[in-house]
Structures are given as C-alpha cells and as structure tokens.
Amino acid sequence: MAVTTRELDTSKAVLDLVSRPPDLDVLELLHDLTAYAAAFLPVRAGITVLDDGGDVTYLTASDEVSRRFQQDQLDLDEGPCLDSARSHDALPVILFDSSQAARRWPRFTPLAQGAGVIAMAAIPLHTPELMLGALNLIVTGPPLPTQRDLHLAQVLTDAAAQALTHRRDMVGREETIRQLQTALDSRIVIEQAKGVLAAHLKLTMDEAFTLLRGHARATQQHLTVLATRIANRDLPDALLDQAR
Structure with a gap:
C-alpha cells in the first residue's frame, strides 16, 4: 500500500515534536502541537494547562477563534476545556446543540453556539509524573472528527509530552514546572x-x-x-x- 502525503506529513510532525533539543521552548513546542492538530484534523486547536496554583488557564491556540473560545470559558469558569484539564480525562466529541452540553455548561453552551463552534473534544497532555493540561479540539464546521482523528490527536499530544519528559529527565521535575510557568508568562x-x-x-x-x-x-x-x-x-x- 502506497504511503499518502498526509501520512508522510504526520510522521514528520510526530518526529518534529518528539525530537526537540534539551533547551526546548515549552511555549513554542505546544504552539506547534496546536498547529499540527489544526493542519491534520478538521479542527481548530488550543492548549489549556494547570498553573502552579492548580488553576486552569489557556497557554496557546492555533488561531484567534480558539484563543477566544478558551478565554470565554475561563471568564465563565465553565466549559469543556476546563473540565478536561481538571479531570485529567479525555473528552469525546460533544455537540453544542445537544442536551448534554446544555446541562453541563448552561452559560457557555449558547456562547459557543453564537461564536459558530458546533462541537468540542479534548486530549489529556501529561508526562508520567505531571498532569499538564489538555489539547482542545474545537470544531466550527463539518466534518466532525472521527475516532481515528482523535487517535491521531493523541499521538501528536503524546509526542509533545515525550519531549517534555525528556526535558524533565535532563533538568528535573521542578525545573519543568518552572518552565511551564515561564511559558504562561511568555x-x-x-x-x-x-x-x-x-x-x-x-x-x-x-x-x-x-x-x-x-x-x-x-x-x-x-x-x-x-x-x-x-x-x-x-x-x-x-x-x-x-x-x-
């Protein structure tokens, strides 16, 4: 079976994420993760993380729509990005025109619909020792992500997490946490x-x-x-x- 261009490009993306140098820029790494997710999947993407006080905040996004989507949830203290980062769990594709979304996020759901967001999913971002946050997949039009798309998002997220794990092994856990906080400031x-x-x-x-x-x-x-x-x-x- 011939290798497709998309398969080749995603392989290069995984290699790029996982093989960062020891002095990697955490913010740059995680922005590249959102850029690859948006390039290979029918989504926009963003990263929410847990800061050193245990609060959820957004770190980066593939575009301004994604950044605003995450900020609105922080302002309301309600939404799928916050739930995923806090629970450490993956979030399957949830449609914002569903009763499930309206029950879970009664204030945020109409805001998301008004902004043209039709669905959302999330992939946990973590190292073996640290729960860092989540890669948020934001859908503003058809098609919806498939299960294979979510698996690819997990592979990309795990590749970025592996780079952070290697960094942790080089400089230690506390330094990794400090660098994440520096990325938030950056x-x-x-x-x-x-x-x-x-x-x-x-x-x-x-x-x-x-x-x-x-x-x-x-x-x-x-x-x-x-x-x-x-x-x-x-x-x-x-x-x-x-x-x-």
Missing part, C-alpha cells in the same frame, strides 16, 4: 508582540502571529525572545522586509 508577551505587529503592519492578529512565528523559525530564534523584542517596539528590519 504568552502575554507574545500577545503584546502580535498587537504591535498588527497595528504597525495593518494585519489581523492571526496574520501577525504567522509572521512572528515564521520569522522566529527563519532566524532560529526562540519565539519568546523575538516577541519580547517586538513588544518593546524593536522591530527587526528583516521581519519588516518579510512582511512587504
């Missing part, structure tokens, strides 16, 4: 950098992030380092040239 800087780029170059927030992420990769910089520079209104000439 998320704020990246949002600021996206805003600077969007305003300066008249881009959408999604376009601004694509530019930011692409330049970080092209110049082999950590995403957070580049975002900090841009948030301080220091825009690299090469990045501006790339945007023209």
Whole structure:
C-alpha cells in the first residue's frame, strides 16, 4: 500500500515534536502541537494547562477563534476545556446543540453556539509524573472528527509530552514546572508582540502571529525572545522586509 502525503506529513510532525533539543521552548513546542492538530484534523486547536496554583488557564491556540473560545470559558469558569484539564480525562466529541452540553455548561453552551463552534473534544497532555493540561479540539464546521482523528490527536499530544519528559529527565521535575510557568508568562508577551505587529503592519492578529512565528523559525530564534523584542517596539528590519 502506497504511503499518502498526509501520512508522510504526520510522521514528520510526530518526529518534529518528539525530537526537540534539551533547551526546548515549552511555549513554542505546544504552539506547534496546536498547529499540527489544526493542519491534520478538521479542527481548530488550543492548549489549556494547570498553573502552579492548580488553576486552569489557556497557554496557546492555533488561531484567534480558539484563543477566544478558551478565554470565554475561563471568564465563565465553565466549559469543556476546563473540565478536561481538571479531570485529567479525555473528552469525546460533544455537540453544542445537544442536551448534554446544555446541562453541563448552561452559560457557555449558547456562547459557543453564537461564536459558530458546533462541537468540542479534548486530549489529556501529561508526562508520567505531571498532569499538564489538555489539547482542545474545537470544531466550527463539518466534518466532525472521527475516532481515528482523535487517535491521531493523541499521538501528536503524546509526542509533545515525550519531549517534555525528556526535558524533565535532563533538568528535573521542578525545573519543568518552572518552565511551564515561564511559558504562561511568555504568552502575554507574545500577545503584546502580535498587537504591535498588527497595528504597525495593518494585519489581523492571526496574520501577525504567522509572521512572528515564521520569522522566529527563519532566524532560529526562540519565539519568546523575538516577541519580547517586538513588544518593546524593536522591530527587526528583516521581519519588516518579510512582511512587504
């Protein structure tokens, strides 16, 4: 049986996630996880995590719709992303026009429907010793993810978790937790950098992030380092040239 392009690309994605260097950028790794999920599955994607106080917060998302979807749940303290991160359990595909969704999340369900989200699923993100949170799969149109799609999402999530496990083995559990908290702090800087780029170059927030992420990769910089520079209104000439 011939190998399809999708199978080859997903194999490369798994290899990319699992083979990060010991000094990996946690935020960059988990953003790439959401990007791969959105690329290979009929979903948008986001990551919610447990911070060092045990509270759920969002870390990254594949796009602004996903980011808003997660933030709305945090604002309401209700929703599937929070449930999955707190329970440490996988969440099967749940339709937001179902009575099950309305009963579980009476305030969030109509908000999700109004935003065009029709269904949701979640995959736990954890290492052998640490429950970190969940990969959230957000469906805004048909088709719905199949069971095979959810299995692929689990494989991608496990690959990212393996990279974090290797990092933990190198630097220890406490350092891994500290780096996760640093990633949460870095998320704020990246949002600021996206805003600077969007305003300066008249881009959408999604376009601004694509530019930011692409330049970080092209110049082999950590995403957070580049975002900090841009948030301080220091825009690299090469990045501006790339945007023209």
